[in-house]
Amino acid sequence: MLRGVGALSIPSLLGAVGKTAAASNSVPDEPNVVPQVAQISQSSPELEKWVEEVPRPGVMEPQGTKEGQPYYEVEIQEVEQDIHRDLPPTTVWGYDGQYPGPTIEATRGEPIYIRWQNKLPDEHLLPVDTTIHDENVPYDTTSSRVVTHLHGGNVEHESDGKPLAWFTRDFEETGPKFTKKDYYYVNDQPASTLWYHDHSLGITRLNVYAGLAGFYLLRDESEPELDLPGGEYEIPLVLQDRTFNDDGSLFYPTGLSEDDRAESRPKPSIVPQFYGDTSVVNGKAWPQLTVEPRKYRFRLLNGANSRFYNLKLLEYDESAGTTGEEGPSFTLIGNDGGFLSEPVQINERLQLGSSKRADVVVDFSDYAGQTLLLHNNAPALFRGSVDDDVEETKPLPEVMVINIEGTEPVEDPSQVPSRLGRVPEIPVDSADHNRYVTLVTQTDEYDRPVHLLGTEENITGNHLYDPVTETPTLDTTEIWSIANITGMSHPIHLHLVHFQVLGHQSFSDFNPDADTIDPESLDPPRTNEQGWNDTVTVDPGEVAHIIVHFGEYDGLFNDQTGHYMWHCHMLEHEDHDMMRPMEVLPDDSGNNEEKCEWPVDDENRDSGGPIFE
Ligand SMILES: [Cu+2]
Numbered sequence: 196m197l198r199g200v201g202a203l204s205i206p207s208l209l210g211a212v213g214k215t216a217a218a219s220n221s222v223p224d225e226p227n228v229v230p231q232v233a234q235i236s237q238s239s240p241e242l243e244k245w246v247e248e249v250p251r252p253g254v255m256e257p258q259g260t261k262e263g264q265p266y267y268e269v270e271i272q273e274v275e276q277d278i279h280r281d282l283p284p285t286t287v288w289g290y291d292g293q294y295p296g297p298t299i300e301a302t303r304g305e306p307i308y309i310r311w312q313n314k315l316p317d318e319h320l321l322p323v324d325t326t327i328h329d330e331n332v333p334y335d336t337t338s339s340r341v342v343t344h345l346h347g348g349n350v351e352h353e354s355d356g357k358p359l360a361w362f363t364r365d366f367e368e369t370g371p372k373f374t375k376k377d378y379y380y381v382n383d384q385p386a387s388t389l390w391y392h393d394h395s396l397g398i399t400r401l402n403v404y405a406g407l408a409g410f411y412l413l414r415d416e417s418e419p420e421l422d423l424p425g426g427e428y429e430i431p432l433v434l435q436d437r438t439f440n441d442d443g444s445l446f447y448p449t450g451l452s453e454d455d456r457a458e459s460r461p462k463p464s465i466v467p468q469f470y471g472d473t474s475v476v477n478g479k480a481w482p483q484l485t486v487e488p489r490k491y492r493f494r495l496l497n498g499a500n501s502r503f504y505n506l507k508l509l510e511y512d513e514s515a516g517t518t519g520e521e522g523p524s525f526t527l528i529g530n531d532g533g534f535l536s537e538p539v540q541i542n543e544r545l546q547l548g549s550s551k552r553a554d555v556v557v558d559f560s561d562y563a564g565q566t567l568l569l570h571n572n573a574p575a576l577f578r579g580s581v582d583d584d585v586e587e588t589k590p591l592p593e594v595m596v597i598n599i600e601g602t603e604p605v606e607d608p609s610q611v612p613s614r615l616g617r618v619p620e621i622p623v624d625s626a627d628h629n630r631y632v633t634l635v636t637q638t639d640e641y642d643r644p645v646h647l648l649g650t651e652e653n654i655t656g657n658h659l660y661d662p663v664t665e666t667p668t669l670d671t672t673e674i675w676s677i678a679n680i681t682g683m684s685h686p687i688h689l690h691l692v693h694f695q696v697l698g699h700q701s702f703s704d705f706n707p708d709a710d711t712i713d714p715e716s717l718d719p720p721r722t723n724e725q726g727w728n729d730t731v732t733v734d735p736g737e738v739a740h741i742i743v744h745f746g747e748y749d750g751l752f753n754d755q756t757g758h759y760m761w762h763c764h765m766l767e768h769e770d771h772d773m774m775r776p777m778e779v780l781p782d783d784s785g786n787n788e789e790k791c792e793w794p795v796d797d798e799n800r801d802s803g804g805p806i807f808e
Pocket residue numbers: 646684685686763764765768769773
């Protein structure tokens with residue numbers, strides 16, 4: 196399944212870009228396309244592995260009702276939490292004081308309200324680079340800025356939790372796109388594994404790393420009829436990587452330690468990517484999971500800043516620390532946007548870029564009394580293949596150990612039905628618009644690599660504050676051809692919508708001038724790209740083609756217009772500066788001046804008032 200750049204070298208890639216882009220633009224002479232693994236000397240203290248059980252996040256309870264619907268208040272707090280037995284308590288940021296935050300259990304067809312409340316102290320927990328969007332971000336607010344995005348939420352733009360809708364403690368100061376305190380989640384989309392996390396402009400990587408993430412499980416009333424493993428046999432697992440200081444505090448770099456240009460760079464400075472050396476699952480370092488010999492449903496989420504996971508269960512000798520035969524396979528029943536139409540057994544590896552979810556069932560009934568390792572073979576700085584030099588690329592092979600109790604299978608009434616969700620195919624010939632966008636690397640004013648998103652007209656990339664270029668119209672269908680002309684893979688996320696992956700092809704085979712995309716000519720979607728996705732991983736040297744309908748489709752999803760975002764979900768990239776607005780226009784007239792105001796109005800931003808009504 197995995198494909199690398201292979202014989203296609205970066206220079207030939209750029210040659211291809213030059214050819215196709217010649218009419219409209221040119222590629223810089225020496226773009227910084229060769230990625231660096233961040234040279235960071237810090238390592239975590241020695242922690243004994245597999246000594247503590249993986250925690251299960253609690254479930255959030257509503258405080259009352261609003262407009263007859265459940266109403267939640269969630270305080271974002273700084274707290275101390277035990278991440279590992281051998282570490283002093285770690286100061287983290289948590290929703291309701293918990294890292295990860297408590298799970299929100301929602302039901303399709305039942306809207307809820309949430310007031311996210313900032314109760315953070317004055318100082319940020321981690322080193323803040325104040326040069327990121329410094330013309331548009333106040334770095335001198337009296338508390339850290341937060342805003343909570345519901346990832347995968349088909350929600351109104353006022354409740355999307357977009358980066359410019361940030362607010363400080365007790366809503367004292369608000370960003371230019373802040374419009375309301377009580378977010379409204381309509382829950383009119385297929386049952387799925389959503390998650391909520393911080394999305395504040397310029398500091399998303401730090402706020403999420405500090406702990407601001409949690410699950411949002413949207414369920415369908417008919418879901419129990421599927422007889423999937425449920426209750427204590429259904430476990431959400433957020434996979435993350437962290438590095439710790441000896442005193443238990445979270446380590447996050449202030450810059451690249453082996454950077455010969457460090458003198459001319461801001462201090463602290465954002466790093467191009469960050470990879471922690473310790474596996475943390477549901478807020479526990481190096482945890483173990485104890486299960487019965489039966490089927491379990493896992494809601495897997497890659498909640499790491501930059502790291503890719505490429506997962507498989509292997510038999511494991513815990514005392515020797517060695518792996519053996521393959522363990523049970525994952526049966527994929529859903530991904531980002533809900534159930535697949537039918538289950539798929541993953542025989543290779545399950546790949547998850549940052550923010551991707553996989554809803555899987557694993558049958559442990561043949562493994563009573565055994566130990567398994569959740570094994571990851573994705574190198575850090577993932578380039579779509581797993582044969583990179585191991586030393587250079589800081590892999591994190593050991594994610595979590597699973598101990599299966601007992602000596603023989605236990606009674607298990609659960610099943611994996613052959614039919615799951617409804618995924619009506621969006622026909623390629625229904626597309627109203629083909630959009631060609633690019634992923635590129637440039638250098639910023641401090642000579643640091645900066646990743647950007649470009650368009651057919653400006654292939655070398657736009658910055659966040661450049662005028663909006665992605666303006667789909669409600670109730671139309673678009674094909675986005677996403678070309679990666681950088682040296683690494685990027686998980687590309689669209690807010691608001693779920694799309695279907697048409698397939699992938701080599702950049703050199705791609706003709707942006709063609710009138711249509713022939714799916715037959717593409718490499719088919721990867722196993723975990725079937726069904727509804729909100730994030731697609733695009734490997735270097737390839738083009739990923741997705742088809743997306745804006746608005747309700749065949750009775751699924753709901754109509755929304757307004758200002759949203761699309762971006763790379765490697766958090767260091769989305770902060771700097773691989774994020775762009777996406778404006779969903781209400782109709783074909785294009786008459787949307789009120790809602791299309793971008794860049795933002797300085798006067799209104801200074802006064803903290805909303806300009807986006
Ligand atoms: Cu990226």
